[in-house]
Amino acid sequence: MNIQNFLQYISFEKRYSEHTLKAYQGDIFSFSDYLMTDFDINDVKDASTQMIRSWVASLKESKHNTHSINRKISSLKSFYKFLIKEGEIDSNPMQKIQLLKTAEKLPVYIEKGQLSEYLERQTEENDFVSVRDKLIVDLLYSTGLRQGELISLKHSSVDHSNKLLKVFGKRNKERIIPLSKRMTDDISNYILVKEKLIDITNDWLIVTNKGKKAYPKFIYRVVNRQLEGYTSTKKSPHILRHSFATHMLNNGADLNSIKELLGHSNLSATQIYTHNTIEQLKKIYNKAHPRAKTN
Numbered sequence: 056m057n058i059q060n061f062l063q064y065i066s067f068e069k070r071y072s073e074h075t076l077k078a079y080q081g082d083i084f085s086f087s088d089y090l091m092t093d094f095d096i097n098d099v100k101d102a103s104t105q106m107i108r109s110w111v112a113s114l115k116e117s118k119h120n121t122h123s124i125n126r127k128i129s130s131l132k133s134f135y136k137f138l139i140k141e142g143e144i145d146s147n148p149m150q151k152i153q154l155l156k157t158a159e160k161l162p163v164y165i166e167k168g169q170l171s172e173y174l175e176r177q178t179e180e181n182d183f184v185s186v187r188d189k190l191i192v193d194l195l196y197s198t199g200l201r202q203g204e205l206i207s208l209k210h211s212s213v214d215h216s217n218k219l220l221k222v223f224g225k226r227n228k229e230r231i232i233p234l235s236k237r238m239t240d241d242i243s244n245y246i247l248v249k250e251k252l253i254d255i256t257n258d259w260l261i262v263t264n265k266g267k268k269a270y271p272k273f274i275y276r277v278v279n280r281q282l283e284g285y286t287s288t289k290k291s292p293h294i295l296r297h298s299f300a301t302h303m304l305n306n307g308a309d310l311n312s313i314k315e316l317l318g319h320s321n322l323s324a325t326q327i328y329t330h331n332t333i334e335q336l337k338k339i340y341n342k343a344h345p346r347a348k349t350n
Contacts, residue, residue, distance in 0.1 A: 082130035
């Protein structure tokens, strides 16, 4: 019962995404199963710090990666904080549990030239699927949208006259992203093609071949298929978001502006892209400077 109350709380009051909700639910039920199996405890309220440490150790032994374990720890931290808030427990067993240290992993991105080659290719096709699929890739790269944010766009999200896009990100936080004239023209053309060929009974901007709201696997497949042959890098909506941020930074955009465009809540989340810029500078220096390779 406590778990269900917590899930309702983060869904309706905290407005966490469906993806996050499922992850938290899976993490907490997994821990609950562990308590029952290893300690014969059937109520998560009765867990101790030592039991939680034992669970984390078992996850390490099972070769779960550090990122996955840290997410599970974060899920439990939120859950037990909720139980304290509700007066269900007197002390928080997660208080002394720390996140595992992780090696910093640089964001993967697609080279600017590779994306330009894809986006600037000439095509005579003006059918709905071709226009929509190219728009999906272009929108993700041109705006830095998250996959879920793209799926949630409606016709009313686009301000054609002012060339702006209204986006609702994590925690339902609104942000405004500028659009180029070319981008707004492409969106307008897509809408015209869509309205001619498909019977639409909803306001979702990006729809499937049958006119239904898009979904994560559908968007992922479109991006992967569209960029096939243009790059050997991993192809996904999130890689396009990384590419947007990295290319903006490499072209002189300041970190705070990129933070606002991405919808990050703090600057530390955006700063990781500076490492890609440093790596790029190292490559240029090593290739171009006559003394770069001297001892």
